[in-house]
Amino acid sequence: MLNFKTISYAAVAIFCLLLIGEGFLYVSLWWYVLLFLSWFWIVMIGSFSMSWGLFLKAFTSNSKMEDRKVAITFDDGPNPNYTPKVIQLLKDFDAKATFFCIGKHVEEHPNLLEEIVANGHSVGNHSYSHSTLIGFKSTEAWLVELKDTDQVIFKVIGTKPNLFRPPYGVTTPHLAKALKVTGHVVIGWNIRPFDKALKNPEMILNMILKSIKPGSVILLHDTHEHIGTVLEQLLQFLKKHKYQMVTINELMNDH
Ligand SMILES: [Zn+2]
Structure with a gap:
């Protein structure tokens, strides 16, 4: 590395x-x-490449995994227009997932976070603001982003998240210093189908299916209109191929 x-x-x-x-x-x-x-x-x-581990160590997949287990992750929510549908689909397919939530969105929709946790999913910190220029923040400013989000999540579910995913997947020396203080485990991904940018669900799905294997971490967003279609077809494929959809914590700790 x-x-x-x-x-x-x-x-x-x-x-x-x-x-x-x-x-x-x-x-x-x-x-x-x-x-x-x-x-x-x-x-x-x-x-921009968490798997390189240039500034910090991040978990991007479990390459030692032999069982057919994958972790589906959702960034940038919770979102009242799409998160409920995602939770329902996961329930229908008996799948568990991990939601990397933005602090200010949790503040606006605490009930959605409660629902996520009540359905057995994991929650991670994805910064408070998710601002476009977040990668330029100082260590002190990063600490505010991390701690404010932890606090907002704690207020709703009574525990602080142990996981953090950097917005845009950007890591810097300042972020690495802040994370040494907070102790979050940094989570990346190894399958990124650009579901927010691409408008064609079939294309998004193909990008996932051509790379999927035991131990994969898939990055999706519960913030756009195609997520229902993509997720339903993905879950159908995974079920058909006897995959188990687990949380990041389960995927990380399973060898
Ligand atoms: Zn994000």
């Missing part, structure tokens, strides 16, 4: 080698530019 410190130390080491090399032969300035750009791009791409 890549690590931010290792990459940065390696970049500094190569920089020093180039400086030493200058004593013996001509080193073009472009080598320094290339070195900086390589470091920059690795860090940029790594901040």
Whole structure:
């Protein structure tokens, strides 16, 4: 697994080698530019790829899983237009899931969170604001996002979530520092069908089905009009192929 410190130390080491090399032969300035750009791009791409583990360790799937178990996850809710339908479908197929809720949405619809928990699903923290520029927040600002959401969830269900999923899957050194304080387990995914952006349920479903295997973590959103169609067909497929749909905690702890 890549690590931010290792990459940065390696970049500094190569920089020093180039400086030493200058004593013996001509080193073009472009080598320094290339070195900086390589470091920059690795860090940029790594901040969007939780499976790289550049800034923090995240659970993205259970690759050791042999039983046919998968975790379906829903981000950005609860949403009064779509979450009830999702809960009903999960119930119909005897499936358990994990909902990564936005703090301000929980505040607006506490009854939906109660319903999620009453149906045996897990709940995770997905920040309080989910603002577009959340990736640029300081450690202190991240701590407010994390703690406010924990508090809002605690008020409704009486426990604080132990799981956190970063909005947009973006991780930074500031977020990593904040998470060291709060102790949340960071959850990513290994199947992302872009269900919010794609308008074609069949396309979304195909993206999931071509990658699914025991131990998979599927990222969906209970915030758009196609979720009912996609989820129903996905659950039918999983049932037909004898998969069990479990919470993230069960998938993580099952070897
Ligand atoms: Zn989100």
